Amino acid sequence: MKGVVFVGFFELVEKEFGYEMVDKLIDSCNLDSDGIYTSVGTYDHSEMVQLVTKLSEFSGIGVPDLLNTYAKYFGKTHLRKYESFYQEATDTFSFLESIDGHIHVEVKKLYPEAELPKFSTNKLSDNKLELLYSSKRKMGDFAEGLILDTADYYNEKIEIQKKNIEEDGSQVLFTITKI
Ligand code: HEM
Incomplete structure (x- = not known):
């Protein structure tokens, strides 16, 4: 998965939940990238699955809602x-x-x-x-x-x-x- 999808995701997490949530997500997932993404890089899709699943756990918001909201942000920005x-x-x-x-x-x-x-x-x-x-x-x-x-x-x-x-x-x- 292209890095731009991860970069946009972290922008929105920081905006909505604060930087502590970004840290918490990176710490609690097992990411080959170590949570370091560049827009043009390519990363394993399973990292996005882990991140969204953990964000759902921490925020109490369901994965479908998170993906839907994230897509609207991604469209309007990237x-x-x-x-x-x-x-x-x-x-x-x-x-x-x-x-x-x-x-x-x-x-x-x-x-x-x-x-x-x-x-x-x-x-x-x-x-x-x-x-x-x-x-x-x-x-x-x-x-x-x-x-x-x-x-x-x-x-x-x-x-x-x-x-x-x-x-x-x-x-x-x-x-x-x-x-
Ligand atoms: C300006 C218009 C668009 C551009 C430039 C664009 C570009 C991209 C890029 C760069 C990715 C990431 C691919 C990867 O991570 O390897 C992607 C994925 C995706 N795009 Fe588009 N996209 C556009 C419009 C749309 C629209 C309107 C839809 C929905 C109807 C859509 C549906 C998706 C989905 C669902 C994915 C996730 C990958 C998957 O489900 O397999 N895209 N797109």
Whole structure:
């Protein structure tokens, strides 16, 4: 997993819980990186799993909520730096439709070691889109937060229905309705 995901995570932990929580997390996890991350570095995905699980334990907030909230922060801060991707799309649906065939393809060119999910889309009508998420990293809750953040960017209101296609969360179907 790219370091930028860890850097953003620690920014938000420090902002919301204070630096002591950052220290506590690093001390209580078994991290090959020793908790030292750079944006362009690449680290084992299991470090993120450990960190989020421990943060859930310490804060009493469930892992899905933490990932969802974190994704919204990550979108507003780190993803907004990729301005042209947002400008090329006209609304939430066209942006989401461009992730798999364009955005993540460009990300992979920049960072060949990036581990990205697969998305397929199915436009049911002008205001309904199905998005199928597939990834062995099982970060559907992170994807949900990024979808909500995308709608924020385009000033659109959406409702998301989520259904696990694979019980372990490696495939999740989102049905997104503009309201
Ligand atoms: C400007 C737009 C975007 C950029 C530049 C971008 C880039 C990235 C990068 C750099 C990673 C980390 C890969 C790694 O750690 O190895 C990532 C992961 C991920 N992205 Fe995107 N992304 C964008 C939009 C989105 C959106 C809108 C969604 C949701 C619909 C999404 C879903 C995900 C998920 C769920 C992951 C975690 C890895 C996984 O589940 O396998 N991305 N993305």
